[in-house]
Amino acid sequence: MEDLVSSVCGPPLAPNTSVAKDVGIYTHAIAPWTVKASLKKSVAPVNGIAVSGTHVFAAQDGKAQVYVYSRQRATQEASVSFQERIRCVTLAGDVLVLGTVEGRLILWEVNTGRQVATPPCHVQAVSCLAATGYHLLSASDDSNINVWSLLQLLELGGEPGEPERTLSNHRGAITGLVVGPSTNADTSLCVSTSRDKTCILWNYQTGEVLRTLLFPAAPLCLSLDPCARALFVGAEDRGLYLVELFGDKPLLGSRAAELASIVVQVTSPLGVADEDAGVPSCVAVGYDGTSVYTGHSRGKILRWWLIDSGHAAEMANLNASVTNLTFVPAQPTEPLRRTVNVVKPNHAQRQYAMTVQLDGDLDSASTFAEKLATTGLGPFLDALASEQDL
Numbered sequence: 001m002e003d004l005v006s007s008v009c010g011p012p013l014a015p016n017t018s019v020a021k022d023v024g025i026y027t028h029a030i031a032p033w034t035v036k037a038s039l040k041k042s043v044a045p046v047n048g049i050a051v052s053g054t055h056v057f058a059a060q061d062g063k064a065q066v067y068v069y070s071r072q073r074a075t076q077e078a079s080v081s082f083q084e085r086i087r088c089v090t091l092a093g094d095v096l097v098l099g100t101v102e103g104r105l106i107l108w109e110v111n112t113g114r115q116v117a118t119p120p121c122h123v124q125a126v127s128c129l130a131a132t133g134y135h136l137l138s139a140s141d142d143s144n145i146n147v148w149s150l151l152q153l154l155e156l157g158g159e160p161g162e163p164e165r166t167l168s169n170h171r172g173a174i175t176g177l178v179v180g181p182s183t184n185a186d187t188s189l190c191v192s193t194s195r196d197k198t199c200i201l202w203n204y205q206t207g208e209v210l211r212t213l214l215f216p217a218a219p220l221c222l223s224l225d226p227c228a229r230a231l232f233v234g235a236e237d238r239g240l241y242l243v244e245l246f247g248d249k250p251l252l253g254s255r256a257a258e259l260a261s262i263v264v265q266v267t268s269p270l271g272v273a274d275e276d277a278g279v280p281s282c283v284a285v286g287y288d289g290t291s292v293y294t295g296h297s298r299g300k301i302l303r304w305w306l307i308d309s310g311h312a313a314e315m316a317n318l319n320a321s322v323t324n325l326t327f328v329p330a331q332p333t334e335p336l337r338r339t340v341n342v343v344k345p346n347h348a349q350r351q352y353a354m355t356v357q358l359d360g361d362l363d364s365a366s367t368f369a370e371k372l373a374t375t376g377l378g379p380f381l382d383a384l385a386s387e388q389d390l
Helices: 367-373 377-389
Strands: 003-009 023-029 034-040 049-051 055-059 065-070 075-081 086-092 095-100 105-109 115-117 126-131 135-140 145-149 165-167 174-179 189-194 198-203 208-214 219-224 230-235 239-244 263-265 280-285 291-296 300-305 312-317 321-327
Touching (some): 003 049, 023 055, 049 086, 055 086, 126 174, 189 219, 230 280, 291 321
Parallel strands (some): 208 263
Antiparallel strands (some): 003 023, 003 321, 049 055, 055 065, 065 075, 095 105, 145 165, 189 198, 198 208, 219 230, 280 291, 291 300, 300 312
């Protein structure tokens, strides 16, 4: 079942007794559309929440605080204070990464309480974060994107060094940042949007610009489909734009119709939200890639069916600006362990204990691994068939 987490920020837009005033985060079931849980007292900015299999982490708008909510109990578990105001957050496994208004990164291991902070790496606020298993990308209002090695940042006993590289082709504040699923150096894709009305596709491991897209209005938010074959962008003109990366005229790869230096004009939106919805501030793509959800400044969550010529249906009106939409991970990245209670950061502590709950038999091998280890062609073919079914 697909669960979509949304957050709101700001005062109620209109008197509406059907919407609770103190609820800041909702968990919605997609089919049928219902509210499964509501979390209170949070005011999260754009790019200000991160969702794991067990918890929701919410930065508080204009404050140096992060609220931690237990998804199982649907209650606030902790309020964690930091020395700088938090602008955005993301998860890199069991590490919560925070971008500050002062341009610094803070990495907090939620299972141990260990905290690592970088020197100010941006001259303005960190506006967006994206992470893979090996890299961390930080984007800023200063128009730059820094690419960091996670291993170097989290090295025990070491000091955070400099980023591996800086991507600096934008000329305006970065409004959105996503990273593709591949970690291969040749296919490491990230996409950024900026107030300069451009969207740039990068190979973040080499720093190469793969393609620049120009929009008629400033793009405010973006999302990749699950296979990284299409890009969805919400813009200031209330339009939702669909960009096919490998369509009839491929934009990337050896089959690209034009040189990477050619700027592509994006002119026709998939659809335009009604004026009473306001501008989009966040966008999320369903697991199957056939539906897109956008959150808007006037409280509405819209669903766009790609098989229905971009027609938008109103799914909810939360009566406050919708700042975040994110799907709950369908499969936890670490299925054999889960975080029961987070450990608050402790600056003075130098010894740490990991607090996790182990699920299942850690010594058991998967069916695929067992069949792959047996002799004979038959079990090997069965193993390949089971892998394709997955």
